[in-house]
Structures are given as C-alpha cells and as structure tokens.
Amino acid sequence: MSHSLFHRVWRALPLVVLVTTGGCFATRGDVRIVQGDIATLRTELLKNQQDQKDALAQTQRLIQVASDSLAKVSARTVGIQGDVRGEMRGVREQLLQIQTLLGQSQATIARLRAELEAQKLAPAPVAPAPDAVPPIRGGTTRPPATGAATATPPAAVDTSSVLVGPNQLYTTGRDQLLRGATATARMTFQELITNYPQSDYASDAQFWIAESLAKENNAPAADAAYAAVVSAYPTSTKAPTALYKRAQLVLKQGNTAQARQLFEQVVSRYPRSDEAELATEALKTLR
Numbered sequence: 001m002s003h004s005l006f007h008r009v010w011r012a013l014p015l016v017v018l019v020t021t022g023g024c025f026a027t028r029g030d031v032r033i034v035q036g037d038i039a040t041l042r043t044e045l046l047k048n049q050q051d052q053k054d055a056l057a058q059t060q061r062l063i064q065v066a067s068d069s070l071a072k073v074s075a076r077t078v079g080i081q082g083d084v085r086g087e088m089r090g091v092r093e094q095l096l097q098i099q100t101l102l103g104q105s106q107a108t109i110a111r112l113r114a115e116l117e118a119q120k121l122a123p124a125p126v127a128p129a130p131d132a133v134p135p136i137r138g139g140t141t142r143p144p145a146t147g148a149a150t151a152t153p154p155a156a157v158d159t160s161s162v163l164v165g166p167n168q169l170y171t172t173g174r175d176q177l178l179r180g181a182t183a184t185a186r187m188t189f190q191e192l193i194t195n196y197p198q199s200d201y202a203s204d205a206q207f208w209i210a211e212s213l214a215k216e217n218n219a220p221a222a223d224a225a226y227a228a229v230v231s232a233y234p235t236s237t238k239a240p241t242a243l244y245k246r247a248q249l250v251l252k253q254g255n256t257a258q259a260r261q262l263f264e265q266v267v268s269r270y271p272r273s274d275e276a277e278l279a280t281e282a283l284k285t286l287r
Contacts, residue, residue, distance in 0.1 A: 166192050166199040173208065182212040203233035207242055214249065223249055240270035244279055251282075260286050 164172075173188035189205035189212075196202060210225030226249070229242035247262035263286070266279035 164191075166196040166201050169196075170201040170205060173205065177208060177212055182216055186212050203229060203236035203238050206232065207238040210242060210245070214245070219249060219253055234269075240266060240273040240275040243269070244275035247279065247282070256286060 169188055169192040173185045173192065176182075176185035176188060186209050189209050192199065192205045193202050206225065206229045210222050210229060213222035213225055223246055226242045226246035229236070230239050230246075233239055243262060243266050247259050247266065250262060251259035260283065263279040263283050266273070267276045267283075270276055
C-alpha cells in the first residue's frame with residue numbers, strides 16, 4: 001500500500017466514525033468527501049491487487065524459465081556423463097587389448113631368447129673320422145701299414161653338466177604351469193632362481209612359485225612366497241602385484257587387521273601402481 005493511500009485511509013477514518021456514531025454532526029459535503037475517498041481507496045486497492053497478480057504471474061514465468069533451463073542443463077549433463085562413460089569403457093578395452101598384445105610379445109621374446117640360448121649351449125657337432133684304410137681296386141682291403149695309428153671313435157659329449165639358460169627355464173616353467181603341473185613348474189622356477197639369481201626372470205619366477213602354491217590352496221606357503229617377491233625384488237613389476245595378492249590371501253583367511261596393513265603398504269610403497277587403486281577400494285570396504 002502506497003503512502004498516499006495510507007494517508008487517505010487515516011483521513012477518512014474519523015469521518016466514517018463520525019457518520020456511523022452521530023450522523024447529525026456530518027454535513028452532505030463531508031459525506032461526499034468520505035465517499036470520494038472510499039472510491040479512491042477502492043480503486044487503489046484494486047490496482048494494487050492487479051499489480052500483485054501481475055508480479056506473481058511474472059515470478060511464475062521466471063520460475064518456469066529457470067526450471068526449463070535446469071531441465072536442459074540436467075539433460076545435457078546426463079548426456080555428457082554417458083559420453084564420458086562410453087569413452088572410458090573404450091579406453092579400458094583398448095588398454096586390455098594392449099596388455100594382451102604385450103603379454104603375447106613378451107612370451108614370443110622369451111621363446112626366441114630361449115631358442116638362442118639353446119643354440120649357444122648345444123654341443124658342437126663332431127665331424128666323422130676319415131677312413132683309416134682306403135679300399136684297393138678289386139674290392140679287397142689293403143692291410144694297414146706297419147706302425148700306423150688305429151683311428152678311435154670320438155668320445156661322447158657329456159651334456160649333463162651343461163646349464164639350461166634362464167629364458168629356457170622360464171618358458172618351460174610357464175608351459176608346465178599352464179598345463180597344471182604346478183610341482184614341476186616350481187622346480188623349474190626354483191632352478192632358474194638358484195642358477196641365475198640376477199636374471200630379469202628371477203622375480204617373475206618367484207611370483208609364479210607363489211601363484212602355483214596359491215593354486216594348490218597352500219595358503220601358508222603361498223603367503224611366504226609372495227612375501228619373498230617383495231623382500232627380494234622390491235623394485236620389480238611383480239612386487240606390487242605380489243603384495244596385493246598376499247593381502248587378498250590374508251583377508252580370505254579371515255585376518256582383517258593384517259590384510260588392512262598389507263593393503264596400506266601397497267598404497268604407501270607403490271602409490272602409482274594399478275594395485276594401489278585396488279587396495280584403496282578394498283580399504284574402503286574394511287572400514
């Protein structure tokens with residue numbers, strides 16, 4: 001209500017009271033003034049009501065526009081999220097394909113290196129000895145000359161002491177493990193570690209020993225073998241995997257406190273590894 005309207009209401013109020021309480025004191029002029037003020041007041045009240053209705057309608061239109069904008073933004077956000085999820089799925093699939101190709105390439109390289117080692121370690125071929133006594137025309141054989149040395153057959157080469165190379169041992173051990181011969185595979189991997197402790201395949205051999213024991217459900221031995229990977233080869237690519245596998249194995253045995261400690265070690269010691277992300281997710285479920 002405007003200030004002028006408020007003033008008119010207060011000005012007309014005494015006249016209205018005077019008319020209602022004692023009409024004999026009010027003149028016709030006073031009545032006309034009151035009637036005029038009442039009419040003006042009614043007009044302004046109607047105008048104020050219309051203004052309020054217009055303002056309310058404008059507010060509703062603005063709210064509707066805002067709602068429509070929010071709906072469009074929400075729909076666009078959902079579409080962007082779907083596109084991002086699709087792109088991330090494609091990236092993961094490509095990474096899996098790359099990992100598969102890398103695994104195949106590594107296996108091929110290991111086999112080629114094993115073949116080269118086998119060729120290097122193979123004994124040199126022995127040339128056949130020439131005939132000591134040449135034949136005589138007519139089919140008879142000339143007797144050996146007096147004092148001539150008799151040819152002796154070449155001595156057999158002892159290959160039992162020849163060591164098999166680390167590439168051959170690793171390839172053989174992996175083949176045996178894939179065939180399910182876990183005990184034989186462990187013996188082959190252990191031979192690799194014993195004979196070639198500085199080989200690039202030593203850490204992998206220790207890891208696959210642990211995997212073979214876990215496959216046989218020999219939890220204590222597998223736990224010790226996984227721990228040996230981390231302690232003996234802490235900077236190898238198999239170390240974070242072995243530590244994470246050990247944590248999973250301990251958790252499976254029901255030792256939640258030790259599993260939590262091992263998962264925390266994965267995150268702290270190998271923060272940039274894929275296993276660190278998996279360990280972080282596992283820790284969320286343990287809290």
